[in-house]
Amino acid sequence: MSPATGIANPVGLLLLGHAGDRRCGVDRRVGEVTYADMRDAVTEYAGRLRAAGVRPGCRAAVVSDDCVAAVTAVLALWWHGCVPVLLHPMLRPAELAFVLEDSKAEFAELNIAPQRRAALRAELTEIDETRRAEGRAGLLTGLGPGRAVRSAPPPAVFGETDELLVQYTSGSTGRPRGVRHSLRAVRAVLDGVGSLLALTPDDVVLSTAKLSFGYGFGNSLLFPYAAGACSVLLDGQAEPYSVAAALAEYRPTVLFSVPRLYASLLRLAEQGKAVDTTSLRLAVSTGEHLPADLAARVTATFGVPLINGFGATEVLHTVVAADVGRDGPHGPGSIGTPVPGVTVTIRDDAGRPVGDEIPGRLHIAAASAALGYLDRPEDTARAFADGGVYTGDVAFRAPGGDIRHVGRADDMLLLGGYKIAPAEIEHVVRGIAAVADCAVVGGADPTGLEQATLYVVPRDPDRPDEARAEVRAALLAGLAPYKRPSRVEIIERLPVTANGKLARFRLRPPSGGPSGDLEGTP
Known part of the structure; x- marks a missing residue:
């Protein structure tokens, strides 16, 4: 260069050419x-x-x-x-x-x-x-x-393929890796998912995801600045009370968040707390699986259209999305269809595309694909292959064409010779009235065999036994014996990242830790 x-x-795309008197940003330290x-x-x-x-x-x-x-x-x-x-x-x-x-x-x-x-x-x-x-x-x-x-x-x-930005993955399953992005990728996401967002200079954007993460970087910088809109920048950990206060103070028109925070905002509203979403014209959810019933509650309670998206650091931002109010989710686990400019295939371990309804490795071909990992040639060759990127997710294509997410390949549980997605167990438990939240993680029992542990947050902290009993009944009725977790832990809250996403890696029991047969565990 x-x-x-x-x-x-990118300065030419994001800063130059916009009306000088329009707001571009606001935070609590400097104002507008x-x-x-x-x-x-x-x-x-x-x-x-x-x-x-x-x-x-x-x-x-x-x-x-x-x-x-x-x-x-x-x-x-x-x-x-x-x-x-x-x-x-x-x-x-x-x-x-x-x-x-x-x-x-x-x-x-x-x-x-x-x-x-x-x-x-x-x-x-x-x-x-x-x-x-x-x-x-x-x-x-x-x-x-x-x-x-x-x-x-x-x-x-x-140059279009010069290194422009490096974003580090969380490193929850190993050393953090730097993902190398280009100007081509920035243009691609602005043309791709950016076309679905359709931001204008009149929009005010609020993101609970941080700039230091790929999702938040797009939300708070790339999309609003490309449109000449205003970006509200929140410091501190994203939690429902501060987000509700920001909704009231800054009156955003577009909210980017994660399913877990939307669920928390709904709980505030159900408790009679003020959650003013009347300024919103659009809500966007990505970062983790969005259950269909939660999506329906968000649109019904807050009266705002909702886009459910799926993305990865390796492709800079969202590459698959569904307009929940118009065309999805089409079924359990649906993440929608590819955004403009993106091709999605499901492939086997040899890299060959598979047919509909067959789970396999999710493969993304897009101009937003990164240049690779920084100084990780083996990891780069493994992930950036076959003309695109393997995201590390397991998915399948439904007959209607939408993509159904099964789980992370590194989160899949191997129980008794069967591969089980934690999301399948969590789906059963989240439908229980006495349960506020839950998560399933894998670990090893004292013999070294893999086991599943279910962490449950009761809706009423003073009645954990009620939650445990209802969970036990639901697991017995809703899952085959080989899919049932061997442990159930009642906890006060699930750990989350600064973005409000589930920090699943913090729940993983140490390898070879005690199994602790808990009362009420099937």
């Missing part, structure tokens, strides 16, 4: 910011990057919760020709240090609390000193106090 005037840079304000801030920041000697083309980390400053940093890095790597500030110091070193980031914007910065100091110093001792580029952390920069050079030009 080389510095030159042009729109072959217009597109003119953002252009000024971005060019000043880009000038400071140049003055500090940050090398165009290098990877640069942005460690920040959602805020206008984080968006400014990303856009300025692109303007300067750098490759942003967004990281959530609540990652542990060792986790942040791992990504900074793994990505070979040469600059890091640390928009974090002073105590967090102090906790990171040792790791950052070690990275910088080690690199310099080895003759490599060091790690510059921050640009120091702001100073006036008269002008910045024109935005750098990226």
Whole structure:
């Protein structure tokens, strides 16, 4: 890439050309910011990057919760020709240090609390000193106090398949992996799922998913900025009370969230708490399976159309979607049909397409497919194959053409020689009146054999025995013996990520842990 005037840079797609007096962002720290304000801030920041000697083309980390400053940093890095790597500030110091070193980031914007910065100091110093001792580029952390920069050079030009953005997977099943995205992928998602969203400059977008995750990055930056709309940026953990307050304060027209948070908002409404959705014209749900009954309750209770989507970091954003009010879900597990520009096939272990109603590996062919994983050639060859991406999900195509999600390949349980999807067990339990939520995870019993553990959150915390009894009855009536979990645990709440998604990996019992035959477990 080389510095030159042009729109072959995401800044041209997302910032330039919009009316300067329109709002582009709002957060609780700085209030409202217009597109003119953002252009000024971005060019000043880009000038400071140049003055500090940050090398165009290098990877640069942005460690920040959602805020206008984080968006400014990303856009300025692109303007300067750098490759942003967004990281959530609540990652542990060792986790942040791992990504900074793994990505070979040469600059890091640390928009974090002073105590967090102090906790990171040792790791950052070690990275910088080690690199310099080895003759490599060091790690510059921050640009120091702001100073006036008269002008910045024109935005750098990226080739369509140049590395533009690196997003790290959660690493719940292994080391975090950097997913390398291109300008081509950004254009593809704007043309694909972006066409279904149909955002306009009058829209106000609120996302509970964070910028540091692929879903949130599209929701809070790519889609609203491409449309000249306004993005509401919420810091802190996404939880139902803060989201309900944001709905009332900011009056968004489009809400992006995950099924678990929609269920929590419904519970608030059922308890008589104020959940004002009258400003919404559209709700979007992705990130985990959306049960059909939950989708129906959301549309009926909140009176808003709902898009159910499916995506993966490796394809940047949503690639399969259903308009719940118009064409889906068509049946249990349905995630809809491919968005424009996407081809979906179901394949066997040898990579051959299979027929309808036959479960197999979900394969996505799309221009939004990533360039691969950063410095993981074996993983890249395994996932990015056969002209597309294997997402790690098991699915099948229904006779009507919609895609039915069975489960994650790495979450599938092998019980007594049978492959069982946790979602199948959870579907039975979620229909129980005494159950507020549940999750199934696999583990090993003391003999090393795989077992399934069902974690149940009772609707009434003071009546766990009632929930346990109803769960036992439902499992006996609704599942074959070989599909029933061997353990049932009653817990107060399920662990979630910063986005409000289920953190299933935190529930997994240690390998070889005690089986603990629980009363009421079938």
